[in-house]
Amino acid sequence: MTEIISKWEELVSNLTVWKRGGQVAPHKPLLTLLLLARAQAGASNQMRYAEVEEPLRKLLRDFGPVRKAYHPEFPFWHLQSDGFWHVHEREELLVDGKRRLGSNSPTVMALRDSDASGEVPEFLWRQLGREPGLIVRLARRIVEQFWPESLHESLLQSIGLDLATEQIVRKKRDPRFRERVIRAYERRCAVCGFDARIGDALLGIEAAHIKWHQYAGPDTVANGLALCSLHHSAFDRGAFTLSDDLHIQVSQDLTGHDMVRRMITDLHGNPLTPPQSADLLPETGFVNWHRKNVFRAPGRS
Numbered sequence: 001m002t003e004i005i006s007k008w009e010e011l012v013s014n015l016t017v018w019k020r021g022g023q024v025a026p027h028k029p030l031l032t033l034l035l036l037a038r039a040q041a042g043a044s045n046q047m048r049y050a051e052v053e054e055p056l057r058k059l060l061r062d063f064g065p066v067r068k069a070y071h072p073e074f075p076f077w078h079l080q081s082d083g084f085w086h087v088h089e090r091e092e093l094l095v096d097g098k099r100r101l102g103s104n105s106p107t108v109m110a111l112r113d114s115d116a117s118g119e120v121p122e123f124l125w126r127q128l129g130r131e132p133g134l135i136v137r138l139a140r141r142i143v144e145q146f147w148p149e150s151l152h153e154s155l156l157q158s159i160g161l162d163l164a165t166e167q168i169v170r171k172k173r174d175p176r177f178r179e180r181v182i183r184a185y186e187r188r189c190a191v192c193g194f195d196a197r198i199g200d201a202l203l204g205i206e207a208a209h210i211k212w213h214q215y216a217g218p219d220t221v222a223n224g225l226a227l228c229s230l231h232h233s234a235f236d237r238g239a240f241t242l243s244d245d246l247h248i249q250v251s252q253d254l255t256g257h258d259m260v261r262r263m264i265t266d267l268h269g270n271p272l273t274p275p276q277s278a279d280l281l282p283e284t285g286f287v288n289w290h291r292k293n294v295f296r297a298p299g300r301s
């Protein structure tokens, strides 16, 4: 039993994820989380492409880097190389060379037309059913590895995974990062100026990474922003970003009424409140990364 548990943990920690430069494709992690959610819900180990295509596309759009197109068919096929997913052999899937993408993966049309389906091997699936704590551990590992903390809750909710039984353990990062960033920005939100304290303690002021820690963004002030909790989650969700000259750019995707306008939308075009000295300013490379990978383009005009 222990052997099988460690087998799952090993498989999940060895998930091979496409990487280039600072970019990582979260396709396989998202599909794996969807499979874990099915296991948690007691569903079958078999899954049709038709069932997963739309949910996965939506997750890629909401929690992956912004792209012109989203490809749920990639992980459905390529997750097979990771040892816990197998797509059922169908002639229609592989025979029609024209429909293949690259040498060995079928197109989205081929997956749809052949009503492709796949499965997690029965013995691995049963193990997940028997050991609910294992699902939680695996999901936690994936979520921590690919997304910043401010997104965990909404991501898990969108996937339908319940980790409530076991809190996500906050990874200990360089504690000086928070301190240095918040000090650099004079203990207030660089976007709205929020600087509440209760007694001597700051209330709701956080240090955000511009380039995510999960994508090798460093713990340096030049990669940090002091933000209030609201602007921290809005920034990590791509509701706004910064231009190279550090003006706030709000996404056209962000909607909402009076409070949202006042708190975020109306700030479009405003300059960021800079840190106390110029050598602490955000580095353009990190800002660029955020704009390309996190921001929900296009911005407002």
Ligand SMILES: [Zn+2]
Residues within 6 Å of the ligand: 189, 190, 191, 192, 193, 194, 227, 228, 229, 230, 231
């Ligand atoms: Zn703020």
